[in-house]
Amino acid sequence: GAVVSQHPSWVICKSGTSVKIECRSLDFQATTMFWYRQFPKQSLMLMATSNEGSKATYEQGVEKDKFLINHASLTLSTLTVTSAHPEDSSFYICSARDPGLAGVNEQFFGPGTRLTVL
């Protein structure tokens, strides 16, 4: 099956610094990737849809300048949390669609990145 990886799996940073999280599709080319945020004991909140070679589409209420998304290749999307603050601490999960699975909008999820901002 399709595999999606994330790096790092966890990160601790100081308030005010920036953190980059990578999401890679390992065995397929993903034209579309998604970034989610998950708070403890809650569901996933879609932050943005990332399309290769174009600007990301952000969900309402998500700050574009704070959560920078780059989808520079068909196998890599990055999320950069700029000037991180403690309230940005969360579990960030990416997913990717396999365009080879025509007609089924199945997403393959990465293992997640636990961000803690001190």
Place this chain on the structure above:
Amino acid sequence: GDSVTQMEGPVTLSEEAFLTINCTYTATGYPSLFWYVQYPGEGLQLLLKATKADDKGSNKGFEATYRKETTSFHLEKGSVQVSDSAVYFCALSHSGYSTLTFGKGTMLLVSP
């Protein structure tokens, strides 16, 4: 807009008990339906899916049937194991659209 409603948890069962986690949805047309499972500290894994009415998705002893008349996709397993303890998410998506709509998740706790 689309929405997915799941029963609130946690669902607490003894090993070998029968499991049902209810999921109903509101959507136009004929969405695809999914169950994802999230083990502690991990991302989501697709458990099973169904793409049209009356389809039954199954995997690892879990089953769910796409019921258009009741707009439901209930997850069932005949005999749960301790290793099934996780959070289960019901979700839907439409052909031609990328995004998934998730339910809030149901935590399952299985004791020996």
